[in-house]
Amino acid sequence: MTDIIATSGGVKWPSDKVSTIPFQVYTDENQYKIENERIFKGSTWNYLCLDAELPEPGSFIVSRIGETPIVITRDEDGQLNGFVNRCAHRGSLLCLKHKGKAENLTCVYHAWSYDLKGNLTGVAFQRGVKRQGGMPDQFKKEDYNLRKIHVTEFSGLVFGSFSDDAPDIESYLGSEIADRIRRVLNRPVRILGHNTQVLNNNWKLYMENTKDSYHASILHTFFTTFELNRLNQKGGIIVDDSGGNHVSYSKIDPSLSNDDYGSQNIRSSKDEYRLEDPSLLDGVDEYGDGVTLQILTVFPGLVLQQIQNAIAIRQIVPTGVETTELVWTYLGFQDDDEAMVERRLKQANLAGPAGFISMEDGAVGNFVQRGINGTEEDTSVVMMGGETAESQAFRATETSVRGFWKKYRTLIEGQVPNA
């Protein structure tokens, strides 16, 4: 084990467990470079966009895997293709627009052009001008296609991978996680809007925060006040075998009392606080299973959220060691009637950069980042609910945070840690 840690070249861990996290993983430049190679370009599936954002042949959209710019196209055969958004000539960004429709992709710099499958089809002045200049005979266009990545689709979500070794998407997700994605995205979606939240912290702090069901009812008091997410609700955590993917869910259970809360010294449960306009919380049980909250993550960078009828996708994009972008896509479904659209627009106030129950998540990663400044040699502890990363039938746990580190260390160190 020690040898592996040493040869991984990354930050050294105090042990082979995942319950003690060295702060350096959030600050170290070299670790960040290793992550790019072994996580983002490793055998992972990275969320890129929605299938619905590529509605017809010729549609393209840009996205990112780690910091690498990616373009995704739908070709004439209706197939999805993904490549690095980088011209094979001198490396210029190829697609400058966020999304659009095109018959081919042409670089603005020297007009090399590519078909929708990423093959180089045209080189300006390949034969020279007036028989002068031009490419030598040994130049073969087929040697200069765009750098292609694997692309796969699941329940309308499009993922990309640099690696030939990534398992098929369902095995990657694990059957329980796959089922819960299907549960939410069970019919054709409609996009309600986008925004991007700039997080002044390392990307992992946000992913951990999303997997951290321990904080949910403590940091976010709006949530607890209206009984959307109490630790004594029925619910639990599912962690897939790899550790990287998780679901946290809760169901309203009026038969359970809220007594556990009273004795805790936490700033919570302001019973005197009532909404002037309670229609904000007029949810409907659109899935017919009583689940009011389902937060799901797919390693390394996808969050799928269902909070009552507020459905959203969050793509976590690292932009530096200590900066991250969180790209929000708010969703409804094509069969929504006007009342349902209005309900979703209202409930969208719950999450997002201005979310009543989530705005703190945009700041708390930065609180950690600032807190650890100068003492990166120390560690944090994630031992709520044990030291391993199995599924648990309660939410006062950090099991899925440990799951994150299980998957992370497996990829970085090439060996599954003690979790």
Next chain:
Amino acid sequence: MNEQTRNLIENLMAEYVSRIDNDDLERWPDLFTDKCLYSVTNRENHAQGYAHGAIWANSKGMLKDRVSALREANIYEEQVYRHIGDAVRLITLDNDIVTVQSNFMVVRTMHTGDIHLFATGMYLDRIRIQGDTALFEERIVVCDSQKIDTLLAIPL
């Protein structure tokens, strides 16, 4: 637009900014009609016709709830805004309803002293004039950028 209407509107704009920038948020919802629309969106969403807003409220009650959540429930570091705006431009004038546009810039100063240009954009307003009062029936805040730094606590 007659002089009285212009005065009422300019007054409304000034009150709006002052109530936000001077931490008088409890009186901010009073500048809206009971049924109203307040939404903070961005250029991209607006151009695509996407209705989502990072903040989206269709009643004065929802605006009040936003304020009480900020006071009672939400955690965010102490911060203040400074709004800079230009003169309103008249779009349509129709009985009691005036639609106007104006530009804004918001600088956010954190308790640490850090100063950021937080948002720039356009206010698209439908203003109801009744006697000698003017109230927002609709205020769509269209930010130029789709990016929001850290969080959007105080309304724009």
